[in-house]
Amino acid sequence: MTGVPTRRDCLTWAGTAAAGLSGLGSLALPEPVFAGQVEEPLADSVRSTLSYAIANKAPPVPEFTTTEKRMDHLRWLGAMSERMKKRKPDFQTRIEFLQTVWYETRRAGLDTTMVMGLIQVESAFRKFAISRVGARGYMQIMPFWSRLIGDGDAGKLFNMQANLRFGCVILRHYLERERGDTFLALGRYNGSRGRSEYPNAVYAAAKNWVHPDA
Template sequence: MTTRRLVLSSVLSLQPLSVGLSMLLTSKQSLAGGQLEEPLADSVRTALSSAIANTAPPVPVFYDTESRLAYLRWLGAQSDRLSRKKADFTTRKEFLQTVWYESKRAGLDVSLVLGLIQVESNFRKFAVSRAGARGYMQVMPFWTRVLGDGNASNLFHMQNNLRFGCVILRHYLERERGDLFLALGRYNGSRGRAPYPNAVTSAQRNWVTA
């Protein structure tokens, strides 16, 4: 994996829908950048709005026992890893279940989304960056106006925040033709610069399971 260019994992090929590294990973204050508001084609806006509006409950559905057991093993391993950030088991389970659901729904690697959350908010639900980005995935408030009802306070709702974040990241991946390095930079508002993509992919390693 090079500093300049990262490639998507096989999971990311699923169907579509400056501070230093240590500061990005450890600061108590959110140091996230911010997605930049850009013109969207009507077809893109419609597709993204539809993806946001489909508020199915985050309940995983499995069609075979092996898949369900794999998910339960993943849930147990990640719950142990997250226990220092979220002490209550029920809260951890709900959070991880929703991350898994929204990541899969958007065709994203779950470990990538967890790594991004670690860097963006350090798993703090009510984190706010200096740029005004909000919540777990540090979504800029303008997205609620562009794609939703304009109520930025909804970005502090767990599933809303994770859904917006995953849909936006998938959008940036498609804009960058699958280039994860550039897509992560665009997510952070630092397209073309290495610290943020490198921080996310480094944090992602904490959440990879066998």
């Protein structure tokens, strides 16, 4: 394998290695490069803040303070829609997805281009993607988040807006924990904090979604 490994490459390798070496007792296996968020204790105040951010069900309707900003958004939407045709052939599905990504990233104060790259790496834009460790949907949310900050129904992670909202809120949480360090926050999102493979894969994928006028 050459270049930046894909999520599937890493998970497949990890699963094969574990199966082949399962009888070797205490031998430590390398951790997979692309794993998933790790459950960690949350302070009550943090849990409350994240729960509120998830529960606020404001619809993904963009609002613009000027005509210029509205036109910028429409140009972005048109450019991204054209690039995503092969991944999501249905026009309405494609536009709804892009509108929701745009809304949720801005709601969470995230860079939309980076999040598009993250979704490409995590799920290849597949709504019902499930990883070997159980992460779900577009942004590969680990089910434990539904218990920690949601209503406990992990099935809702396959809902488009719910999945994107969880993912954006979680990534914002990690960015705040890492004091704005995107490299470390992406690593934490993936469960590989401090390693370069995953952040580099996201940065590379994000280049596919840069707005031509940006």
